[in-house]
Amino acid sequence: MFTGIVEELGRVEHIEPQHEAVRLSVKGPDVTSDARAGDSIAVNGVCLTVVTSKKGVFTADVMLQTLAHTSLGALKVGTRVNLERAVTPATRLGGHIVQGHVDGTGEILARTPSEHWELVKISLPFELNRYLVDKGSITVDGISLTVAEVDAESFTVSLIPETLARTTLGFKQPGDPVNLEVDVIAKYVEKMVKAHD
Structure with a gap:
């Protein structure tokens, strides 16, 4: 779950095509400061699961269906994106309840x-x-x-x-x-x- 309060403007570093997916690498030093594999980070409002996180860059696998039904399919290397980490029980809910499931x-x-x-x-x-x-x-x-x-x-x-x-x-x-x-x-x-x- 997210709040819709963007923490950081990140940048797409690399897009690696895979079988029925792409591996997206995004630079975001703030949101990766404590990110681990399995954590959720919203990228332009799409909840993605962190695969790796190091040196201010995280990777996430994005399925073809997600690419087809969200604006993530239009991303290119260098594109700036909104980033937000998932909320914790101690997080202030400054926006509203956001699932990261694009409608x-x-x-x-x-x-x-x-x-x-x-x-x-x-x-x-x-x-x-x-x-x-x-x-x-x-x-x-x-x-x-x-x-x-x-x-x-x-x-x-x-x-x-x-x-x-x-x-x-x-x-x-x-x-x-x-x-x-x-x-x-x-x-x-x-x-x-x-x-x-």
Whole structure:
């Protein structure tokens, strides 16, 4: 489990094709400071399992299905990525409950800068629309964000300078893909309501 509070901007160091997977090597000195094999690290919101960790770089195996259903399939050597270690019982839950299980992908549609923040509009797969509400939570590339506005095919988030400076949303442009994870609580509520219909 994660919180959606990005700890570090990492960088893809190497992508090694394997049979039905790729081995991804990511540089992230902060998140690897105590990482061991078997630990979980979210990469752009996708929960990956550490295979090795040394000298500030960790490796993780990414299955072809994950590459096909998330934006990780578009990664290249040198791409910057959002990194977060899994929470511990002593961790502050600064964002919201994030599983690292991507529900779909969207695309940056527009960026509108303001003096103190920036509005970013992102496309939304139809099947995820029912889980979003104004002022609700969504995870975009592993970043816990508050939905400013939602319509049938997109939603908007307002990014503060700290988020712009410390995450990939500070430089992603229209056309760039992003991973989306809706609030798991909304999914549980939907299931409970359907059970009583």
